[in-house]
Amino acid sequence: MSCPREARKRSKTIAFWVTPGQAAEIDEMVRTSGLTKQDYLLTRALEREVVIVPSSRVVKNLREKSERIAKRLEALASASELSDALLDEIRWLAGLVAAFARYGEEEFDAVERIIDLSRD
Numbered sequence: 798m799s800c801p802r803e804a805r806k807r808s809k810t811i812a813f814w815v816t817p818g819q820a821a822e823i824d825e826m827v828r829t830s831g832l833t834k835q836d837y838l839l840t841r842a843l844e845r846e847v848v849i850v851p852s853s854r855v856v857k858n859l860r861e862k863s864e865r866i867a868k869r870l871e872a873l874a875s876a877s878e879l880s881d882a883l884l885d886e887i888r889w890l891a892g893l894v895a896a897f898a899r900y901g902e903e904e905f906d907a908v909e910r911i912i913d914l915s916r917d
Contacts, residue, residue: 831855866890
């Protein structure tokens with residue numbers, strides 16, 4: 798039996814509409830954070846810092862994101878067409894990988910390929 802709304806610590810509901818693209822972006826950030834969607838959105842709405850705690854799920858998501866970026870970079874490298882959005886993703890990923898490196902997480906082959914492409 799569920800608790801009556803009045804007796805709950807969190808007794809208010811907040812909802813809002815987003816575009817499919819915004820929803821996908823939010824979902825990606827939630828997966829990367831390792832938090833629940835509620836905790837992530839509440840933390841961001843209150844302008845608190847989201848602290849990513851390395852876990853196997855977060856590392857898997859980061860590895861998949863690294864692989865997607867590496868493939869896109871390899872495809873664009875010969876045409877020299879790097880968009881601002883892709884460069885922003887690269888900077889974000891590089892910062893995240895650097896943070897993981899400080900905690901002794903495993904290295905990612907895709908990150909090494911990204912670094913090699915940026916040197917060309």
